[in-house]
């Protein structure tokens with residue numbers, strides 16, 4: 342697998358979906374139902390087998406051909422010889438006192454990614470799963486530990502959906518009631534948020550494909566409106582997300598002037614706040630929906646009353662919901678978290694102007710649970726990744 346160094350070259354990291362890899366293996370996790378039918382036809386098999394395999398993977402969450410018990414032994418052997426399911430494997434699971442479960446998963450080529458299950462105690466079933474879209478991130482935000490890892494590679498669509506399936510399987514084994522006959526996972530994970538490691542819109546093809554795979558009728562049939570994709574502001578791909586999926590959009594705004602935003606988020610040098618908010622205005626919002634704006638609060642940087650007033654002006658006319666995320670300090674970042682009073686005053690100013698504004702509390706503190714903040718360094722012998730305590734924003 343190539344390590345990506347050019348952050349703008351998205352096409353170079355697009356997987357060749359229907360094609361086998363250098364070992365002659367096709368990753369079935371990446372295939373749509375029609376891709377799978379074509380594969381079976383090309384391999385002299387009847388196409389209804391493709392439907393069965395697709396359902397095993399995407400509805401029943403069986404991530405090995407061996408487990409597909411209604412396929413003949415011969416067919417399973419054939420699949421084992423020419424196909425593969427490259428699901429990341431659970432390396433560790435840590436559960437926090439508040440029930441948050443952090444999963445470290447190892448990809449087939451030994452990168453570490455993470456996803457975090459955030460239970461909602463106050464509303465049964467309104468749980469959130471935060472998943473990763475890349476190993477590391479190329480965007481370089483100065484407050485974010487994932488930035489320090491840089492981008493190692495994109496995750497394939499299959500590696501993205503497998504995070505959901507693996508967590509559902511794990512929850513089931515740990516006493517969460519899951520009914521495999523039901524085509525919905527929504528009663529366990531009400532919100533799926535692309536807020537883990539990586540910039541989802543920098544891997545937009547695979548992210549869109551993953552949303553389709555988990556939404557497939559023969560799969561979990563997971564409703565795209567329960568999915569939130571968070572972007573640092575990759576304006577060129579925002580519209581595509583809106584046009585090609587029904588997913589909700591979250592935008593990490595994080596500052597109210599271009600100077601400050603460019604300083605903390607290099608992406609702002611390419612697409613400034615005006616470009617970003619124009620793109621939000623043209624985003625095809627479904628009736629009753631709003632764009633979520635995330636605002637990481639950094640003491641002395643973006644948390645003044647003046648910032649609150651500028652934020653109010655910027656948000657005018659936008660259908661918005663604003664999530665204030667008090668910064669979670671970590672050794673890789675120079676910033677500090679504002680006091681609770683400062684956050685409260687800021688929130689009040691924005692709320693008094695008529696906006697929906699929430700303060701997102703950090704979850705899973707005691708296990709360093711953090712959406713996307715796991716070091717994804719390639720493992721060479723010993724585990725070299727660095728765990729950093731960063732905020733976890735519950736986007737529900």
Ligand code: SAH
Nearest residue numbers: 485536539540571572573593635668669732
């Ligand atoms: N790359 C995407 C999604 C992953 S980051 C994005 O940037 O939107 C998810 C959220 O965590 C973003 O809103 C980001 O601004 C926020 N975040 C990153 N580091 C943080 C930190 N140290 N403290 C608080 N929030 C942080």
Ligand code: SF4
Nearest residue numbers: 478480482485488573
């Ligand atoms: Fe990447 Fe998001 Fe972190 Fe920025 S905040 S470096 S875009 S993961």
